[in-house]
Amino acid sequence: MSQSIEVLNLRTQRDFQYIMRMEGQFKGLRSKFRQVEADRKTQELKGKMETLQPLIPVLEQYKTDAQLVVQFKQEIRNLSMALTAIQEEIGAYDSEELQQTVLSLESRLRNCMSKLTCGKLMKITGPVTVKTSGTRFGAWMTDPQASPTNNRVWYMDSYTNNKIVKEYKSIADFVSGAESRTYNLPFKWAGTNHVVYNGSLYYNKVQSNIVVCYRFETGRVVTQRALENAGFHNVYPYTWGGFSDIDLMADELGLWAVYATNQNAGNIVISQLNPETLQILGTWNTEYSKRNAGESFMICGTLYITNSHLTGAKVYYAYSTKTSSYEYTDIPFHNQYFHMSMLDYNARDRALYGWNNGHQVLFNITLFHIIKTEDDS
Numbered sequence: 001m002s003q004s005i006e007v008l009n010l011r012t013q014r015d016f017q018y019i020m021r022m023e024g025q026f027k028g029l030r031s032k033f034r035q036v037e038a039d040r041k042t043q044e045l046k047g048k049m050e051t052l053q054p055l056i057p058v059l060e061q062y063k064t065d066a067q068l069v070v071q072f073k074q075e076i077r078n079l080s081m082a083l084t085a086i087q088e089e090i091g092a093y094d095s096e097e098l099q100q101t102v103l104s105l106e107s108r109l110r111n112c113m114s115k116l117t118c119g120k121l122m123k124i125t126g127p128v129t130v131k132t133s134g135t136r137f138g139a140w141m142t143d144p145q146a147s148p149t150n151n152r153v154w155y156m157d158s159y160t161n162n163k164i165v166k167e168y169k170s171i172a173d174f175v176s177g178a179e180s181r182t183y184n185l186p187f188k189w190a191g192t193n194h195v196v197y198n199g200s201l202y203y204n205k206v207q208s209n210i211v212v213c214y215r216f217e218t219g220r221v222v223t224q225r226a227l228e229n230a231g232f233h234n235v236y237p238y239t240w241g242g243f244s245d246i247d248l249m250a251d252e253l254g255l256w257a258v259y260a261t262n263q264n265a266g267n268i269v270i271s272q273l274n275p276e277t278l279q280i281l282g283t284w285n286t287e288y289s290k291r292n293a294g295e296s297f298m299i300c301g302t303l304y305i306t307n308s309h310l311t312g313a314k315v316y317y318a319y320s321t322k323t324s325s326y327e328y329t330d331i332p333f334h335n336q337y338f339h340m341s342m343l344d345y346n347a348r349d350r351a352l353y354g355w356n357n358g359h360q361v362l363f364n365i366t367l368f369h370i371i372k373t374e375d376d377s
Helices: 002-035 042-052 054-091 095-114 169-175
Strands: 121-134 139-142 152-157 164-168 181-184 196-197 200-204 210-215 222-228 247-251 254-260 267-273 281-291 297-300 301-304 314-320 325-332 342-345 351-356 359-367
Touching: 121 169, 121 301, 121 314, 121 325, 121 351, 139 342, 139 351, 152 169, 164 169, 196 247, 200 247, 247 297, 247 342, 254 297, 267 301, 281 314, 281 325, 297 342
Parallel strands: none
Antiparallel strands: 121 359, 139 152, 152 164, 164 181, 196 200, 200 210, 210 222, 247 254, 254 267, 267 281, 297 301, 301 314, 314 325, 342 351, 351 359
């Protein structure tokens, strides 16, 4: 980084000197223009001046950029000093001892998180942009049921006319683009509302209300089942369209399907599914129109619905399957890239995964928790 900044600085300084000379020539040219304004050649000269006039703001911008490069150089020096100090401090520890300490901290953290019961969504912060790739629409996810050492990422670009799933061994591999495996699904998918749960991919088969369960380990479809009366193929999509009629998701309580039916007047229906057979374990009818929802996600058996997929969106409605009741909420979140085509909760990471106009992002969430004590258990 320091080398790159140094090269940029040299180039900028060279350009800056050239610009300063140009600026002087401009001022001289203006002075000469005023002296010969009465001459017959004035019109031609005036025309040349007008064509050069837009360059003046550019010159000013170059001067500002040169100052920024100087600031960047100083920040890089400060960062290098900080990294050197950290490196010296870490060098004082044995690498194996350091690794054991990290593992111990991870164990204590997970033990602490296990004591947190299901909570109520209070706040959404971020996002953190993990990567910029693909089309405007798509899905990316990790498995909330995976072991702590399994951090595989699955990537599904576009909302239609595709059946290729890319796999990465870690977030770092995903960022660098180092694919570990590619899966060619037997059926194309519809929408972007897929989920990976306990080693299987659940997705909506194109032009149907059929949910497909595809096992990554065997590379085969385990089962598939139609969601009775569920609208499909842009009959009841989210506000952005994209064949987003059927949304599959997972939370602490299991696997869910969110959709709409004619019988429920196009309003959202929530069904909990058996992950093995895809049979419906329970169904709840809400009074929120599917076509007026931007996206939705489940946390601890409560469905949270956003009121738009565009800038200014917020979590506006929450339906609890535990109490079969709803409430209106006002939880804003930053739609940084203006168009959200996927928003899913991951119970292991306690985070929201989003596809934000060709950017793969993560949102942090704040839940209101009740802490379990040993007496409670």
